[in-house]
Amino acid sequence: RTGGFTAMMLSTMQDSLNEKKYDFKKAVYAYTGVSGGSLGIGFFNAINYLADPKDLVKNSSTQMSKDFFSNDFLAPVIGKMFYGDILNLFIPIQIEKFDRAIALEKSWEDAWYCVQRDEHTDNIFHNNFLGGYKDKKNYPALFINTTEVETGLQCWISNVKPADNMIFSSQRDLLAKKVRGDIPFSTAINFSTRFPLLSPAANVNISSRKLHYVDGGYAENSGAATMLEILQQLKPLLADTSAGIKIKPYIMMLQFNADEPEADPKKEKNNNLNFGNEVTEILSGIYNTRSGRTRTAIEQLRRYVNNEINGKMIMLPLDKGSGEVPMNW
Numbered sequence: 001r002t003g004g005f006t007a008m009m010l011s012t013m014q015d016s017l018n019e020k021k022y023d024f025k026k027a028v029y030a031y032t033g034v035s036g037g038s039l040g041i042g043f044f045n046a047i048n049y050l051a052d053p054k055d056l057v058k059n060s061s062t063q064m065s066k067d068f069f070s071n072d073f074l075a076p077v078i079g080k081m082f083y084g085d086i087l088n089l090f091i092p093i094q095i096e097k098f099d100r101a102i103a104l105e106k107s108w109e110d111a112w113y114c115v116q117r118d119e120h121t122d123n124i125f126h127n128n129f130l131g132g133y134k135d136k137k138n139y140p141a142l143f144i145n146t147t148e149v150e151t152g153l154q155c156w157i158s159n160v161k162p163a164d165n166m167i168f169s170s171q172r173d174l175l176a177k178k179v180r181g182d183i184p185f186s187t188a189i190n191f192s193t194r195f196p197l198l199s200p201a202a203n204v205n206i207s208s209r210k211l212h213y214v215d216g217g218y219a220e221n222s223g224a225a226t227m228l229e230i231l232q233q234l235k236p237l238l239a240d241t242s243a244g245i246k247i248k249p250y251i252m253m254l255q256f257n258a259d260e261p262e263a264d265p266k267k268e269k270n271n272n273l274n275f276g277n278e279v280t281e282i283l284s285g286i287y288n289t290r291s292g293r294t295r296t297a298i299e300q301l302r303r304y305v306n307n308e309i310n311g312k313m314i315m316l317p318l319d320k321g322s323g324e325v326p327m328n329w
Helices: 002-019 036-050 061-069 074-083 100-112 185-190 224-239 277-307
Strands: 030-034 141-148 154-158 202-206 209-215 250-255 312-317
Touching: 002 036, 002 061, 002 250, 030 036, 030 224, 036 061, 036 141, 036 185, 061 100, 074 100, 100 185, 141 224, 154 224, 224 250, 224 277, 250 277, 277 312
Parallel strands: 030 141, 250 312
Antiparallel strands: 141 154, 141 209, 202 209
């Protein structure tokens, strides 16, 4: 749902503004995505920047988004979970054909053929993540957020080199030192969407140790924290008017659940702890830390945009609760 909403929202803006002779995609400087949102911005990025327009079935980004997200991404995962991947838990080697995370990535790659005119042309989701950016200069920065299990750090898969003065930049930029060799576009996105037990953590071997990566929402569930870091790097450029040009940044935040506290603090649920406090306080505290961190990051971003760089923050919520539009699967 979150991937579909993200791709549909961006595609609707692209198509509707295109009718007014304004090319929305040329105005996008950077995306930062978490979990399903990473799939949504990844797909929008693929059809609007990486793919050759003549290789696509339709001119409408909105229709291509509908076609892609109408595919069944659940069955391959469930099939591997119950009939293959369970064996990987008990044997000392990893069998890729049994891996449910790989099955999910393959399902995205197969879904790409719904928007591709000829099955023999390049499959963007199957191709090397960075390969599509060679010899291209005008493309947005793409930050796919993931969480490193061993450190708890929010890390990135990105098509750009993050600035050295971004906090723990060398540790958080996975393509700099930790992920060696080429990885498919689908795998890069899936670093952000792994939520055990439905999807296993990504395993990266570095010398004699292993590192594991799970859903980006474990650390911060909106992408606001990374966007704040990006804007902090841009502040000197935004303040420079020596060329007679003044840039006003617009930050659009897509929110996915109207009944989550971070979407509207006034709807914060009153969950009284009246039973088994010693246990529930631990579990609720750990789980709700994510929500609190997300709300804090959004508010920090809002204040920075309004007070420090004279920008504008636009909230684009999916105004439906999870009871009306089911979350995830």
